[in-house]
Amino acid sequence: MAGPDFEDLVKAHYEPLFRFALSLARSEADAGDLVQQTFYRWAAKGDQIRDSTKVKSWLFTTLHREFLGHRRHEDKFPKVDIAVVDESELMAVSASPEKLMDGATVMAALQQLDETYRAPLSLFYLDDTSYREIAEILDVPIGTVMSRISRGKALLRVAVLKKNVR
Amino acid sequence: MNLNEAKLILSVALPGDDGAADPQLAEALALARRDAELGAWWERECRWDAEVRRSLATVAVPSALPSQILAGQKVVRLPKADAKLSNFEWSTPLFWGLAAALVVFLSLAASWLHAKSDNNLASFARDMMAMAPDDSRHVDVRQADLAKVKGWLAEHHGPADLALPVMMQRSPDLMGCRVLQWHGQAISMLCYMMPGAQHVDLFVIRAAGLKDVPAPGQRVFASIKQNAMAAWQSGGNVYLLAGAVPMEFLHLYVEPSQTTQTSWPAPFAGVIFYR
Secondary structure (H helix, E strand, O other): OOOOOHHHHHHHHHHHHHHHHHHHHOOHHHHHHHHHHHHHHHHHHHHHOOOHHHHHHHHHHHHHHHHHHHOOOHHHOOOOOOOOOOHHHHOOOOOOHHHHOOHHHHHHHHHHOOHHHHHHHHHHHHOOOOHHHHHHHHOOOHHHHHHHHHHHHHHHHHHHHHHHHO | OOHHHHHHHHHOOOOOOOOOOOHHHHHHHHHHHHOHHHHHHHHHHHHHHHHHHHHHHOOOOOOOHHHHHHHHHHHHHHHHOOOOHHHOOOOOHHHHHHHHHHHHHHHHHHHHHHHHOOOEHHHHHHHHHHHOOOHHHOOOEEOOOHHHHHHHHHHOOOOOOOOOOHHHHOOOOEEEEEEEEEOOEEEEEEEEEEOOOEEEEEEEEEHHHOEOOOOOOOEEEEEEOOEEEEEEEEOOEEEEEEEOOOHHHHHHHOOHHHOOEOOOOOOOOOOEEEO
């Protein structure tokens, strides 16, 4: 089975990839570099992917690895395994911050979160990636991804609220 | 399934997923239909998720990004390009873009061909020596723990399965490391500040990436200008230790009792060989 056409591939995935990269790298220039590097890796190796359903996962996995590879100060991003989610974090807040949200505000709030939550949450929201796929992309256990998304959503909500209050 | 478990499962569900392929989600959804509190929570959660998705989808993506990516990709694939030049408008930006891409490609090809013909130990040593004095960004990370250095190198795709001479394993003088690129290959560099402020760098490359490597067990010593160098092969890697230090210093660190080799590859003019 022939792989997807490169141009079609770029058109189909560059936007969610860029937004994912932007949430990780926090800089448009770095995000653009990460996306380009990801597609160049595809140009070099992507034809090894025979299963077209794996393409999206491959691209996001590669971009995430590129990000990790470029990250210089790893101690800024401690790995935290969240085994238990506090019940209070799963409760919806009484306010409705979503009524005031815009893309820039949400992205800025997302970029504030620790990378532990940022990566799974970005994938969850940006390209409707299932938690099982996210676990594969980030190479972490499914249960960990579930708790990180869940807690990350609570943290994001608080961050958006704070931004809207200002 | 209690309410808290149901919330955790629901909170990671994608829009429109009815749980047909996920019994746990199906159970959580059924519970949300029966339990008013959970149902209300789930409704707010769905509204929140939808709004976040809508908001993030409006984040602007640079309009030039796809064309930049595609322009770069053309450079990669130009040799088998199927574009019909006769159909081009010669004055269009596309033509000039492709022309620029061709120039870049030819440069890369020339560089690659040069690299192919120059992948020997001598050129490796010469190039590494040229890179070593780069003080502005000499190491990427400062780290004295060898295990952590190996971990960092592995993560950055440099050779990390290092089999170091005993003196370099127990040296407390490891300063940091870096990954360099040489002819498309990743090179691990470890920086040491030996006693007496003697600065040396150890470069590690996969043996498969070099021609005329020292045979296992051999040690090659050479000197050029103010720099002393030692090279050997071990465990599929070639090691090059170099610095502006006395040759005896390198002997000390790379087990001079095993030194057997003297000939350095031919292209390395001006080198003094040591036995």
